[in-house]
Amino acid sequence: xxxxxxxxxxxxxxxxxxxxxxxxxxxxxxxxxxxxxxxxxxxxxxxxxxxxxxxxxxxxxxxxxxxxxxxxxxxxxxxxxxxxxxxxxxxxxxxxxxxxxxxxxxxxxxxxxxxxxxxxxxxxxxxxxxxxxxxxxxxxxxxxxxxxxxxxxxxxxxxxxx
Ligand code: CUA
Numbered sequence: 001x002x003x004x005x006x007x008x009x010x011x012x013x014x015x016x017x018x019x020x021x022x023x024x025x026x027x028x029x030x031x032x033x034x035x036x037x038x039x040x041x042x043x044x045x046x047x048x049x050x051x052x053x054x055x056x057x058x059x060x061x062x063x064x065x066x067x068x069x070x071x072x073x074x075x076x077x078x079x080x081x082x083x084x085x086x087x088x089x090x091x092x093x094x095x096x097x098x099x100x101x102x103x104x105x106x107x108x109x110x111x112x113x114x115x116x117x118x119x120x121x122x123x124x125x126x127x128x129x130x131x132x133x134x135x136x137x138x139x140x141x142x143x144x145x146x147x148x149x150x151x152x153x154x155x156x157x158x159x160x161x162x
Contacts, residue, residue, distance in 0.1 A: 040125050040127055041126050049072060054070055065096060066096045068097070068099075069097060069099050073101065073102070073104065073110070075105055075148050076153055077154060078110075078143075078156040088157040089158055090161050091159070092161055093160050095160075097131050098128065098130050100126060103121040103125075106148065109144035110141060113142065114135075115131050133158070137159075138157050141156040
């Protein structure tokens with residue numbers, strides 16, 4: 001048998017406990033707390049968005065309490081069919097919103113204030129994330145990936161109406 005020094009053995013045990021703890025936390029987050037990463041759901045040619053479901057970005061109702069928001073990010077705005085310095089979309093409260101997003105040019109981000117939504121918007125990739133809108137209010141959509149000199153002005157909003 002290999003000789004392992006006593007202190008070395010303690011360190012090995014301590015490292016094993018720490019790694020075991022991390023692994024257990026990871027498994028618990030998925031199985032118990034239902035944590036899911038926003039998933040890429042497909043590839044897309046950013047040059048040909050006008051021939052895809054992103055030809056008319058915006059909000060569509062898909063069920064009694066379900067909406068889908070298709071968003072294109074580009075330097076330096078979120079395009080979901082609404083104009084203005086801060087494009088805003090109104091959605092009724094208690095809606096399950098599916099956000100389907102892509103980028104026209106560079107990497108952008110989609111962060112929804114006070115909600116569990118934080119997804120990258122990449123040219124060539126379709127990202128999808130679901131969120132329950134259960135509190136009335138106005139929540140900003142913020143680009144959280146540095147995307148050029150207009151990055152800080154890349155903002156939009158979802159108004160959850162009562
Ligand atoms: Cu788009 Cu930062």
